């Protein structure tokens with residue numbers, strides 16, 4: 001057994017995860033493998049399962065394969081992997097599981113059990129895991145009509161609470177994230193489900209997130225003040241969750257007794273449904289309304305779920321009236337959420353609504369440098385620049401690329417240089433080259449002309465916006481298989497004749513204007529190489 005450093009083990013485990021993800025059905029992977037937290041003890045890999053149930057299952061079904069893969073990856077050298085129940089020190093960045101998911105502890109208080117892994121398991125039935133065995137296993141996001149399920153369990157689980165358990169499962173915390181801030185009050189634990197690595201210190205501020213960052217900082221210093229609620233919206237993987245946790249972590253560090261809770265909106269819905277089924281809605285209300293700060297992620301999941309919206313509306317009002325801070329994130333502007341009640345949309349706008357945009361090149365480079373520094377990796381400037389130039393879609397993908405490079409470097413013992421990066425990311429880049437999307441084109445064009453992506457889709461007709469828009473339309477026609485009407489639709493619902501006109505205009509300008517010719521050529525090169 002020659003594992004030397006935690007980073008080496010991390011790299012191995014990350015790669016092993018890649019193999020397992022490839023081999024196993026997604027459901028199995030998400031249920032059993034993803035929640036495992038890797039750490040190193042005496043040079044050995046320790047996989048910490050959220051509870052004994054998962055531990056036994058993993059040992060029984062997957063451990064042998066895990067050992068085989070690790071040993072293949074490490075030249076036959078890994079001989080032992082331990083699987084334990086309960087948390088151990090996580091050692092890699094949040095990328096290991098992209099979204100911090102609330103995984104409260106197994107528990108029951110006076111007949112109510114609290115928390116279960118958010119699993120969609122096909123396997124063994126257990127009193128511990130009501131969601132796993134209930135009709136609610138189908139995620140609300142994939143089944144908008146099924147807001148209520150048939151009662152199938154005697155256990156209700158609320159996040160942030162824990163256990164005096166009568167069921168056979170241990171009360172070990174269930175978390176695939178670093179869990180902190182556990183308070184014990186009257187024998188009941190409160191957990192925040194904050195990811196301790198998502199702090200202001202690890203967040204890179206740039207033009208694209210300046211306002212959101214400033215607002216978050218303000219709130220961290222003055223929670224429950226005039227910026228309540230804070231509503232952060234923007235595309236995937238742009239740091240909304242990170243910022244929200246940063247506020248939570250700050251509040252919690254200022255006051256360790258503060259009851260701060262992070263919860264994904266799917267989880268809120270699931271808990272509420274469970275509470276209704278079990279006639280425990282009053283406990284549910286008390287629990288949420290007793291918080292000092294509530295952070296709810298991805299509230300677009302409330303769309304179409306009327307009863308949940310109703311409950312959330314009351315919780316929301318109660319919290320605001322009590323001066324408790326709320327932070328909400330969403331993938332779009334509140335008014336654009338179809339299926340959300342008007343009164344909620346308008347309430348969301350009562351505090352401060354801020355957008356996060358895709359980061360520009362400089363910020364992407366800075367983020368990469370910061371992530372590399374966090375993982376103790378020396379990333380040369382030109383290497384960071386290259387990755388940042390190539391991966392533009394979102395920060396999560398940027399991190400993914402960096403992790404891949406770092407893992408490869410650990411396995412091969414190679415230094416991270418530009419040629420090494422090109423080699424490591426070869427297939428990813430090739431894949432990306434094949435996948436030029438209209439969105440990608442819009443983002444690249446917006447960045448090139450230093451305008452906002454939303455401007456490209458807007459009705460604004462000033463030359464500084466209209467010309468880049470035409471360029472983006474022409475590039476979309478040239479580089480994608482979309483029809484003119486489809487392209488028009490993707491540019492803020494424009495008519496196909498507008499797209500046709502743009503294509504003709506840009507073709508003409510390329511012959512008469514050196515600037516446009518140059519711009520078009522640069523953009524084409526950047527999108528296709």
Ligand SMILES: Nc1ncnc2c1ncn2[C@@H]1O[C@H](COP(=O)(O)OP(=O)(O)OP(=O)(O)O)[C@@H](O)[C@H]1O
Nearest residue numbers: 094202203204235236237238239240241242395396
């Ligand atoms: N400005 C930033 N500085 C440092 N890390 C960042 C920044 N923006 C995003 N990240 C990182 O990118 C990853 C994705 O961020 P996050 O989960 O906050 O995205 P999100 O906007 O909530 O996406 P989603 O809508 O998919 O939930 C995280 O690991 C986060 O740390």
